[in-house]
Amino acid sequence: NSWLVGNPFAAPVDLSSDSVSFSGITNGFYVWDPNLTGATVNSPGAYTAFDRSNWNLGPVSGGTSKHLQSGQAFFVKTNNASASITFKEGAKTTSSNNNTNISGTQNGATDIFNIKLNAVQSNGDKTNVDGVRAKFGSYSAAVDVDDITKVAGSIESISLLRSTANLVVEARPFIATTDTLYLKMANMVAGANYEFFVNPINFDASVSDCKLIDNFLNTETSINLNTNNNIAFSVTSVAGSSAANRFKVVFTAGAPLPIGKLSISAAKQNNVVSVNWVASSETGVSSYQVEKSATGSNFTSMHEAAAKNGGLTNSYTATDKTPNAVNYYRIKATNNNGTIQYSAVVKVVMNDKNNGGVSVYPNPVVGSSFNVQLSNLAIGAGTLKLYNAAGQLVFAEPITNAGNNSSLTIETNKTLAAGAYKLTITDAKGNVFTETLIKK
Numbered sequence: 001n002s003w004l005v006g007n008p009f010a011a012p013v014d015l016s017s018d019s020v021s022f023s024g025i026t027n028g029f030y031v032w033d034p035n036l037t038g039a040t041v042n043s044p045g046a047y048t049a050f051d052r053s054n055w056n057l058g059p060v061s062g063g064t065s066k067h068l069q070s071g072q073a074f075f076v077k078t079n080n081a082s083a084s085i086t087f088k089e090g091a092k093t094t095s096s097n098n099n100t101n102i103s104g105t106q107n108g109a110t111d112i113f114n115i116k117l118n119a120v121q122s123n124g125d126k127t128n129v130d131g132v133r134a135k136f137g138s139y140s141a142a143v144d145v146d147d148i149t150k151v152a153g154s155i156e157s158i159s160l161l162r163s164t165a166n167l168v169v170e171a172r173p174f175i176a177t178t179d180t181l182y183l184k185m186a187n188m189v190a191g192a193n194y195e196f197f198v199n200p201i202n203f204d205a206s207v208s209d210c211k212l213i214d215n216f217l218n219t220e221t222s223i224n225l226n227t228n229n230n231i232a233f234s235v236t237s238v239a240g241s242s243a244a245n246r247f248k249v250v251f252t253a254g255a256p257l258p259i260g261k262l263s264i265s266a267a268k269q270n271n272v273v274s275v276n277w278v279a280s281s282e283t284g285v286s287s288y289q290v291e292k293s294a295t296g297s298n299f300t301s302m303h304e305a306a307a308k309n310g311g312l313t314n315s316y317t318a319t320d321k322t323p324n325a326v327n328y329y330r331i332k333a334t335n336n337n338g339t340i341q342y343s344a345v346v347k348v349v350m351n352d353k354n355n356g357g358v359s360v361y362p363n364p365v366v367g368s369s370f371n372v373q374l375s376n377l378a379i380g381a382g383t384l385k386l387y388n389a390a391g392q393l394v395f396a397e398p399i400t401n402a403g404n405n406s407s408l409t410i411e412t413n414k415t416l417a418a419g420a421y422k423l424t425i426t427d428a429k430g431n432v433f434t435e436t437l438i439k440k
Contacts, residue, residue: 005085006073011092015066016055019090022076024083027053028148028169030075033062037127038155039119039192046130046153047075049168053146057201060168061116061131067093079145110137110298111174112201113181113249117158120193120232129194130157132168134181138296138330138345139171142366142440146171152186156194159184161245174342175207181249188235188242196247198229204340209252216240223249253339263411264343266329267374267403273320273348274402275303277331280313288316289332294324296345301332323350346371346407357433358425364438369411372425372435377401380428384410386437387422394421401427 007013013020015029029052034045048062055066068074076085116131130153139146143162148169150159159166161182172179188194196212203225210223212231223229235242264277275290285307291299303318320327327350331343347361359373372384379401386395395412421437 001078003076003078003083003085004073005076007068007070008087009092010070012067012069012094013087013091014093015050015052015068015091017091017093019088021086021088022052023085024078024080025085026077026079026145026148027051028077030151031059031064031068031072033059033064036062036129036155037119038129038187039121039189039194046155046157047151048131049148049151051133051135051148051169057112057114057133059131060114060133061128063128075151077149110135111203111207112136112199113203114199114201115158115183115249116197116199117156118195118197119156120195126195129155132158132160132170132183134160135169135171136174136179137171138342139173140366141173143167144171154187156188157186159186175251175253178253179251181251182245183247183249184244185242185246186244190235190237190242193232193234196229196231196233198223198231200225200227200229207251207253211250213248213250214246215248216243216246261411262331262333262341262343263409264329264331264346265400265402265406265408266327266346266348267401267406268323268348268350269403271323271350273323273327273329273350274317275320275329276315276317276402277343278313278315279307279333281311282307282314283309283311284336285309286334286336289334290318290320291330291332292320293328294326296328296347299328299330302329307333323348325350344369344371344409346409347373348405348407349373349375350405358423358435360423360435360437364440365416366440368415369409370437372408372410372423374401374406374408374425374427376405377425377427377433378429378431379403382425382427385424385426386412386416387424388417389420391422399425 028049030047030049033048036046048059050059113134117129118126119129120126143165147167150166150168160170161184210225212221221231261280266275288305289301290303292302293299305316308314327348328345330345333341357375361371382399384397384399388394416439418439423435423437425433
């Protein structure tokens with residue numbers, strides 16, 4: 001469902017302020033920008049999108065800002081029946097600046113790939129028509145709440161196509177080997193000249209190559225991931241020139257780290273958190289960093305350890321002596337040649353008052369791995385079992401609960417069919433806990 005929400009005050013408001021609260025609202029919202037114009041004279045404008053999980057990146061296209069002007073409105077999408085947006089007096093601002101800058105280095109390790117579509121006039125002037133954004137990080141490969149769908153308009157537009165979804169912001173897992181962004185064009189004008197303005201942010205040596213593939217001209221254009229790129233193209237009346245699938249972006253990762261498997265677990269122990277990780281078949285690794293976040297994004301380094309190597313299965317541990325109320329951890333492994341690998345993300349809640357239980361996240365599960373939060377189970381060795389809807393055992397694995405509130409990453413090493421599963425965990429004292437796991 002979509003809502004049209006207006007500014008309730010006779011003054012600008014800062015939508016990123018703590019005085020504006022969102023409940024049951026997805027990350028994407030849409031603002032009409034009359035300054036978005038295409039190759040045709042007197043274009044009516046178009047919607048631009050914001051990703052409120054990171055206001056500082058600015059809009060995906062156009063020159064609007066997070067400051068909603070008096071009398072201005074925006075669209076949002078809800079994800080539950082009790083959705084609400086609350087504005088408090090503190091949200092008011094004196095700012096009326098409609099310009100924003102999307103370049104610069106992000107905090108954390110998420111890689112950002114911005115593409116703006118510009119129309120190039122005969123005198124060389126450029127006008128922004130539309131834009132899209134891809135985020136590579138600790139996200140699902142499926143379309144979910146971290147993705148923002150495209151709002152169609154009447155002028156030229158681009159979107160990112162995943163399955164049947166047209167997205168203006170696409171959140172994807174980190175690039176492991178190769179990855180492709182499928183651009184979709186619409187309403188292109190024959191005889192017009194255009195340009196892709198590409199703004200990569202925060203990419204490192206883990207991604208070694210990036211190319212724009214033009215299926216119409218059968219060309220490949222290299223994209224420098226360390227600076228902005230301007231790539232010109234034209235649309236003619238020739239079939240294929242304005243095809244929706246004319247362009248795609250292909251990424252190639254650096255050589256993978258020689259680690260057979262990198263697993264992580266974390267557990268609350270009194271007032272600290274113990275973070276543990278295991279690297280199998282470890283060789284050629286330079287170092288590890290334990291990265292921490294209070295939100296599940298924007299990770300910062302907490303601890304560094306030299307790799308032991310030797311082609312063996314090696315174990316490591318680190319202690320977070322100043323945990324937050326909610327904590328997310330992951331391991332960053334750096335190879336001798338500079339390539340990088342990340343573990344899954346685990347979560348530890350310090351003030352969990354549950355008497356005992358298990359929970360799965362993310363749920364629904366995508367892929368062959370998932371995380372399990374253990375709340376106040378007996379410390380020590382236990383077992384995990386997964387049953388399908390017919391009651392058949394499809395997966396079993398011994399586990400170890402290291403603390404009063406711990407988190408484990410489970411690798412099933414098999415493709416589970418979509419549907420509902422019963423997860424049971426037996427702790428060290430024989431207590432049995434169950435949870436429903438949904439596989440997409």
